[in-house]
Amino acid sequence: MSALDSKGLILDEQLLFERSVAGRCGYDLAPLxxxxxxxxxxxxxxxxxxxxxxxxxxxxxxYTRLSxxxxxxxxxxxxxxxxxxxxxPKVNEQLARLPGFSQQHPAIPEHLxxxxxxxxxxxxxxxxxxxxxxALTLQPSAGAQGEFAGMLMIHAWHQAQGNRRxxxxxxxxxxxxxxxxxxxxxxxxxxxxxDGVLSVAAVAAAMDEDVAALMVTNPNTLGLFEAHIREICTxxxxxxxxxxxxxxxxxxxxGVCRPADLGxxxxxxxxxxxxxxxxxxxGPGAGPVxxxxxxxxxxxxxxxxxxxxxxxxxxxxxxxxxxLRTFASQFGILVRxxxxxxxxxxxxxxxxxxxxxxxxxxxRARLEAAYHLPYPQRSLHEVVxxxxxLPNNCHTLDVAKRLLDYGxxxxxxxxxxxxxxxxxxxxxxxxxxxxxxxxxxxxxxIAEEAEHHPELLHQAPxxxxxxxxxxxxxxxxxxxxxxx
Amino acid sequence: MxxxxxxxxxIAVMLERIGVADLExxxxxxxxACRLPRELNLEPPLAExxxxxxxxxxxxxxxxxxxxxxxxxxGYYNHHIPAVIxxxxxxxxxxxxxxxxxxxxxxxxLQAIFEFQTLICQLTGLDVANASLYDGASACAEAVLMAxxxxxxxxxxxxxxxxxxxxxxxxxxxxRYLDVELVEVPLDASGMTDLAAVAALLDAQVAALVxxxxxxxxxxxxxxxxxxxxxxxxxxxxxACAEPLALALYQSPGELxxxxxxxxxxxxxxxxxxxxxxxxxxxVRQADMRALPGxxxxxxxxxxxxxxxxxxxxxxxxxxxREKATSNICxxxxxxxxxxxxxxxxxxxxxxxxxxxxxxxxATYLREKIAALPGFSVPFDAPFxxxxxxxxxxxxxxxxxxxxxxxILAGIDLIRDYPDISHGLLVCVTEQNDRAQLDRLVAALxxxxx
Numbered sequence: 001m002s003a004l005d006s007k008g009l010i011l012d013e014q015l016l017f018e019r020s021v022a023g024r025c026g027y028d029l030a031p032l033x034x035x036x037x038x039x040x041x042x043x044x045x046x047x048x049x050x051x052x053x054x055x056x057x058x059x060x061x062x063y064t065r066l067s068x069x070x071x072x073x074x075x076x077x078x079x080x081x082x083x084x085x086x087x088x089p090k091v092n093e094q095l096a097r098l099p100g101f102s103q104q105h106p107a108i109p110e111h112l113x114x115x116x117x118x119x120x121x122x123x124x125x126x127x128x129x130x131x132x133x134x135a136l137t138l139q140p141s142a143g144a145q146g147e148f149a150g151m152l153m154i155h156a157w158h159q160a161q162g163n164r165r166x167x168x169x170x171x172x173x174x175x176x177x178x179x180x181x182x183x184x185x186x187x188x189x190x191x192x193x194x195d196g197v198l199s200v201a202a203v204a205a206a207m208d209e210d211v212a213a214l215m216v217t218n219p220n221t222l223g224l225f226e227a228h229i230r231e232i233c234t235x236x237x238x239x240x241x242x243x244x245x246x247x248x249x250x251x252x253x254x255g256v257c258r259p260a261d262l263g264x265x266x267x268x269x270x271x272x273x274x275x276x277x278x279x280x281x282x283g284p285g286a287g288p289v290x291x292x293x294x295x296x297x298x299x300x301x302x303x304x305x306x307x308x309x310x311x312x313x314x315x316x317x318x319x320x321x322x323x324l325r326t327f328a329s330q331f332g333i334l335v336r337x338x339x340x341x342x343x344x345x346x347x348x349x350x351x352x353x354x355x356x357x358x359x360x361x362x363x364r365a366r367l368e369a370a371y372h373l374p375y376p377q378r379s380l381h382e383v384v385x386x387x388x389x390l391p392n393n394c395h396t397l398d399v400a401k402r403l404l405d406y407g408x409x410x411x412x413x414x415x416x417x418x419x420x421x422x423x424x425x426x427x428x429x430x431x432x433x434x435x436x437x438x439x440x441x442x443x444x445x446i447a448e449e450a451e452h453h454p455e456l457l458h459q460a461p462x463x464x465x466x467x468x469x470x471x472x473x474x475x476x477x478x479x480x481x482x483x484x
Numbered sequence: 485m486x487x488x489x490x491x492x493x494x495i496a497v498m499l500e501r502i503g504v505a506d507l508e509x510x511x512x513x514x515x516x517a518c519r520l521p522r523e524l525n526l527e528p529p530l531a532e533x534x535x536x537x538x539x540x541x542x543x544x545x546x547x548x549x550x551x552x553x554x555x556x557x558x559g560y561y562n563h564h565i566p567a568v569i570x571x572x573x574x575x576x577x578x579x580x581x582x583x584x585x586x587x588x589x590x591x592x593x594l595q596a597i598f599e600f601q602t603l604i605c606q607l608t609g610l611d612v613a614n615a616s617l618y619d620g621a622s623a624c625a626e627a628v629l630m631a632x633x634x635x636x637x638x639x640x641x642x643x644x645x646x647x648x649x650x651x652x653x654x655x656x657x658x659x660r661y662l663d664v665e666l667v668e669v670p671l672d673a674s675g676m677t678d679l680a681a682v683a684a685l686l687d688a689q690v691a692a693l694v695x696x697x698x699x700x701x702x703x704x705x706x707x708x709x710x711x712x713x714x715x716x717x718x719x720x721x722x723x724a725c726a727e728p729l730a731l732a733l734y735q736s737p738g739e740l741x742x743x744x745x746x747x748x749x750x751x752x753x754x755x756x757x758x759x760x761x762x763x764x765x766x767x768v769r770q771a772d773m774r775a776l777p778g779x780x781x782x783x784x785x786x787x788x789x790x791x792x793x794x795x796x797x798x799x800x801x802x803x804x805x806r807e808k809a810t811s812n813i814c815x816x817x818x819x820x821x822x823x824x825x826x827x828x829x830x831x832x833x834x835x836x837x838x839x840x841x842x843x844x845x846x847a848t849y850l851r852e853k854i855a856a857l858p859g860f861s862v863p864f865d866a867p868f869x870x871x872x873x874x875x876x877x878x879x880x881x882x883x884x885x886x887x888x889x890x891x892i893l894a895g896i897d898l899i900r901d902y903p904d905i906s907h908g909l910l911v912c913v914t915e916q917n918d919r920a921q922l923d924r925l926v927a928a929l930x931x932x933x934x
Contacts, residue, residue, distance in 0.1 A: 100543025106759030115545030282818030327759025
């Protein structure tokens with residue numbers, strides 16, 4: 001068997017370690033211009049066992065080949081629900097790499113980093129205007145850390161009132177990060193059932209003196225606007241609680257509705273969703289958090305402030321929940337989001353929201369005869385189908401894998417948990433009608449195949465880099481690193 | 485608008501298909517009382533050229549450009565970044581993808597992360613590494629949470645005063661409401677965690693001891709001795725490496741007895757970018773595998789028995805376990821982990837130790853020169869790597885201000901974090917500081933004493 005198992009131009013590639021040849025190196029160091037030195041011999045490490053030895057071209061080919069086994073937004077339609085896989089503007093990539101930003105050490109004195117601080121301040125102001133919150137932190141590294149920061153602030157606020165509350169209400173449609181973040185703050189999670197949208201009665205029944213907060217996602221993970229949100233916020237406030245909003249779905253609301261105006265006390269943004277920063281194959285993201293005036297003293301450290309045109313990082317905030325990361329922010333992500341807001345402007349952001357909702361509803365209109373739609377209400381930026389109408393033992397997973405054969409990234413599957421066999425489709429505004437039609441044609445063809453050739457679904461994918469992978473084997477006998 | 489492809493005619497056709505009259509009607513599910521009755525008040529949109537101009541203005545307002553000499557470290561390090569890295573991660577198949585939930589079309593990301601996990605295991609000397617965490621400090625906090633999970637009933641943590649002050653603050657934030665006691669362990673006169681104090685503070689209630697390697701003051705801690713002490717009490721030894729390049733020169737924490745090794749991967753090919761994004765890493769012993777937070781990539785086979793990779797052991801994670809998950813983390817630092825892997829692949833078994841020795845030799849040279857200056861001293865004699873403390877004859881802030889006029893960023897003032905170190909300054913040297921720069925710094929410091 002040859003080392004590489006390429007089929008023509010479908011290129012195979014081994015692991016780095018398997019390509020390694022003793023003595024190669026892909027890096028040249030300048031000659032040492034000071035006397036050599038070494039620490040005490042008994043502390044010095046032996047050569048690192050198993051570390052690769054490769055030349056520069058080995059490494060370049062390796063990653064170039066790996067990239068061809070991936071699929072990104074630039075490759076094609078990526079309707080991953082709740083992830084807002086919109087187009088990532090190329091100019092923003094260039095701007096984040098400007099040497100004035102990229103070569104700037106975080107410990108540089110503030111009077112030498114006014115440009116970065118001003119940018120952060122201006123982004124802060126823009127996000128406040130978009131969401132309606134009077135104060136905001138750019139610090140959290142991603143949505144989940146934003147949730148954590150928000151729940152810590154809620155906890156700190158209650159404590160400052162002299163209260164100790166133990167419970168947090170979370171609807172059954174919520175992202176898993178919500179209960180996990182609440183638990184990390186020492187809260188007990190109380191799930192509440194929703195029927196599509198949350199009812200005032202359901203919240204009233206669960207809302208007692210021991211409930212610190214309600215965590216909602218609006219629009220929720222079914223793509224439905226929480227129509228009673230104002231009444232619900234009033235109710236929670238009357239009983240001494242606060243309302244946290246997961247802003248994962250903010251792409252449905254830009255310029256249409258501001259969460260703070262609804263009575264929400266805290267919300268995180270996902271800049272890698274709504275504000276077009278790339279998802280990076282899993283990160284980095286950024287999860288700024290907006291808060292009401294009452295919660296402002298509790299914002300994490302440091303906070304970017306401006307006084308007479310001079311910007312600085314304020315660390316002198318005695319009520320703060322503290323620090324969440326080593327340095328102030330995922331600054332490189334903030335640069336991209338700032339560029340996005342400046343490019344779009346108010347009208348552009350609103351148009352983006354309108355077209356995102358238009359696209360989701362168009363897909364819904366084209367597919368609702370073929371796929372079961374469990375919630376018939378008017379949905380916003382995403383639409384959730386289920387596999388309930390699929391015949392011949394065809395399920396959501398089979399549809400997802402068959403979509404790979406048609407050249408698409410599948411939707412989010414089996415989430416939200418309230419829909420059995422969920423297929424959650426979020427097209428975003430950057431997809432054209434052509435793309436949506438082609439995708440819908442593929443979905444309709446798959447529904448036909450389920451009827452007449454179910455084996456095509458069960459065998460799928462046949463046109464991807466690999467056939468269906470055995471996830472059970474991976475979990476039962478974990479092999480989490482290469483071993484010689 | 486160039487990012488929005490719809491023509492008016494297409495919008496009309498789509499609205500008709502949906503069965504609504506106009507775009508506003510799509511929002512009928514939002515009660516009128518919830519609508520924003522005005523336009524957002526934002527700056528008018530900028531075309532691409534104007535946008536570039538605006539951002540260049542902001543970037544230029546950061547006045548310390550590449551003509552400055554920087555000796556700043558303290559958790560982020562100015563290493564040379566091979567050009568290859570940015571070229572490869574600019575492949576948009578990598579950076580415009582998301583978390584590899586669908587493995588059959590994500591093998592590129594998955595294999596790259598599997599290799600990252602392997603490289604981190606090799607570097608740290610431990611058995612299992614995850615797919616990355618946000619940064620060094622949050623990785624350190626996650627390590628502490630993991631140690632608490634692994635030692636039910638233990639509610640005390642010993643935190644070395646040598647651990648990066650920001651890491652200590654982030655740990656305090658993460659355990660704020662978890663009924664955990666944080667106990668600070670002092671440093672000894674050599675700049676290392678005081679072993680006698682550790683011995684006195686350890687008991688069966690202590691879930692973990694957390695130290696830096698190197699620590700914030702640059703000292704390579706005596707991990708073998710610390711591990712011997714902690715393992716008498718089954719306390720986990722958590723080691724945080726803010727400058728993991730040191731692991732190519734000094735013995736690995738794993739071989740010295742560390743149970744959990746975390747750190748910041750920025751040194752390995754990531755630009756400084758004002759402190760982020762960097763990338764946190766975490767490695768543990770086999771026995772603790774199922775308590776790990778974050779994503780894990782594992783090897784498996786497909787239906788035709790070909791090798792492939794998938795996200796695995798997901799039952800630890802928030803999307804399955806919800807409030808019982810090992811962490812709330814969802815996004816990690818995917819593309820940054822790939823950058824680290826590319827960097828380590830380029831330098832590899834030969835280049836990385838060579839670079840580490842280079843940094844050590846430069847730091848040694850500068851440290852000796854400064855120690856010989858009248859009025860300056862080096863307070864600690866513990867083994868160090870590329871960063872060390874000097875004591876100045878005047879307050880460090882004054883020295884720093886004076887050297888700024890020579891376009892030198894001489895180091896980090898320790899007055900806030902270690903006020904007991906008299907006029908302390910933390911100085912860092914990398915391969916980016918050639919001998920001429922080192923000599924200029926020495927001359928500039930000397931100028932101040934005259």
